[in-house]
Amino acid sequence: MDNFKGFALRKISEVSVRYLPFADAASDAVPLSRLLRLSLFQVTVGMALVLMVGTLNRVMIVELQVPATLVGVMLALPLAFAPFRALIGFRSDRFQSALGLRRLPYIFKGTMLQFGGFAIMPFALLVLSGYGEAVNAPRWIGLSSAALAFLLVGAGVHIVQTIGLALATDLVKEEAQPKVVGLMYVMLLVGMIVSAFVYGALLQNYTPGRLIQVIQGSAVVTVALNFFAMWKQEARDRGRAMAPQGPKVSFVEAWARLTQRKGMLRLLTIIALGTVGFGMADVLLEPFGGKVLMMSVAETTRLTIFLACGSLVGFVMASRWLGAGALPVDMALYGLAAGVPAFGLIVWSSMMISVPMLLTGTLLAGFGAGLFGHGTLTATMRSAPREQIGLSLGAWGAVQATSAGVAIAIAGIVRDAIVATEAVGTSASAPYTSVFLIEAALLALALLLALPLRSKESGRTVEVNPIENTCLLVVAEPHAVPQAIESGRPS
Amino acid sequence: MSNDPDKVWPTGLTLREAEEVHSYLIDGTRVFGVIALIAHLLVAVSTPWLG
Structure with a gap:
């Protein structure tokens, strides 16, 4: 038994370093490849934006024959969540974690919301448009489920983007921040352009089955890309986990x-x-x-x-x-x-x-x-x-x-x-x-x-940073x- | 650190750390379950499979 315990412990300690989703340490120089990988979360954000504002906008009006005003309201729903970005960012700054993590838990939750929204979205849209037996279903089912789907995706996108940018800022020194910002913007654009072409090609011959495949496919791609992007990015920080909890600051105070x-x-x-x-x-x-x-x-x-x-x-x-x-x-x-x-x-x-x-x-x-x-x-x-x-x-x-x-x-x-x-x-x-x-x-x-x-600002330029x-x-x-x-x- | 009495076998995490990792797993499972339930209900509304 002792032998086995020792063997298992040794094996696990060997394995864990390589296969745990945490960075080894907060190293001072983050290589470009790691930043590129991190920026993949912007691709999923771009993908969600194109899917909602571009592709579904058209599909809902033309193929599903949902009234244009209703489509406009549905697409505007995620915006209602935008002001909460400040609150999310604040909560993540003060997040209490035994592992000393601040960003990863939020990105995980945001990704889950994005995934969940995409997972129910095609069915919600089909019910909303009265496909199949849904014609006889009460109207509120389609309305509320479609609204829920758009809200979930919107909330997920806002959380992932806010916290992802915060993580990127955590990782690099101030001199490197412009490079990271540029990279994040370029990846957002790339994600939008590429996914616009892909969605266009996939939905060329529209069928309800194809719609389900495309949207749920995006859900899977979102989770895969986000997990790949976050893997080993944030370091476990025992110092932060052990640090005594500072005085409670409310959001209003912090905002002020x-x-x-x-x-x-x-x-x-x-x-x-x-x-x-x-x-x-x-x-x-x-x-x-x-x-x-x-x-x-x-x-x-x-x-x-x-x-x-x-x-x-x-x-x-x-x-x-x-x-x-x-x-x-x-x-x-x-x-x-x-x-x-x-x-x-x-x-x-x-x-x-x-x-x-x-x-x-x-x-x-x-x-x-x-x-x-x-x-x-x-x-x-x-x-x-x-x-x-x-x-x-x-x-x-x-x-x-x-x-x-x-x-x-x-x-x-x-x-x-x-x-x-x-x-x-x-x-x-x-x-x-x-x-x-x-x-x-x-x-x-x-x-x-x-x-x-x-x-x-110009007074600051002369000084050494x-x-x-x-x-x-x-x-x-x-x-x-x-x-x-x-x-x-x-x- | 190595003989920290809080550490639990075999992961070397402390109890609080282990509970936190577990809470993410539970949260994810709950969200996943609720989403699956809603998706099934919606499919049942448009194409009923239970007669």
Whole structure:
């Protein structure tokens, strides 16, 4: 028996190091391959977004014949969860775990929710559309189950993205953060583009059975990718597990402390204005190209591709510039400064009926959005002390996701309102150009708000980065971190 | 650390750690079970298999 116990213990200790889902230690240099693997969670987020906003939007209206307003309400449901990102991030920062984990439990739960939502979604949609015997079923079954499915997926996406970004920030040093942000954005775009093509090809010949296969397939792929992404990323931390529980801080207090920090509220306002400003064009560019400039479907698809390519270039350039020591606030400023003339060009193209001008404007708008997104996310990451990164990123995500949803809603409402009120005598371009002008105005407003941040920040550039020194302290002495960061930061 | 009385055989986790790992397993199973139940109910509504 003793022999067996010794043998088993030795075997398990050999095995566990390699096969446990924890990192060996919080090593200081995280190789790129590990970051690439971590960024896979963004692919699943992109996949869920494309499936809900793009593919199911069409399938529900065309193939399942669900009323368009109901589809709109269902797709908007996950947005209701966006403001809770800040709360989730806060809870994860303060999570009490015997294993010393903070991020993994949340990502696991978020992945389960995403999986669960996808698992019941196809059946919920079929019941909602009255497929088979469901015609005779009471209406509330289809409505509530579809709403539950969308809510679950939405909640899962919000949790996974917020906590995943927080984990990425935990893992790398401050100098490497721009690179990680760029990587995360690029992977989100890649996930969206690839899954759009895949879903399009798979659902070419629509049958209810195929719908079930595709959505449940996404559920399995989501779990597989997320688990693969999280494997061995977060270190077990006995120090954190043993640390005495600090005084209880309520979310309201923590939030108040966050918004009291210098420039934080202003930064969040800029993020909201800029995201709405850049986001409104997303859904209007293609109809604008088709109705006003008489472009074909293939040509208007090119508009979306140009927008995405512009963003991609923006992310890459922002990563490079920030890596070379530029300030995140400057990136956001350049992005906004590129956005204003970009929408000017787009409006002008409708007067000149010039497709090349529209394409240039679109590319420039994408580039500006890329710079802006990267700059504001990096600024948020840097403004947070290590102990509050979850809360800060949650606040960023809450503002960003809510504004993106609001932008799409406003764009549709403004266009429809103008179409309805000036039915006779206005050109086809008026509803669109007025939205684009609003966007330019919002971006200009954000630009004005961002200028003071720059003069405040510029004082910091001269100093040798104070955070870098405190990072060494973090490893050695977990309790000293908040004070060290507070004292290391110029006030 | 090696002769920590809290550690339980054979994993070398302490009792609290083991309970935490177990709680994730239980949570996952519960969520999975509820989801499966809902999915079965919905399928039964659209294509009844129990007559």
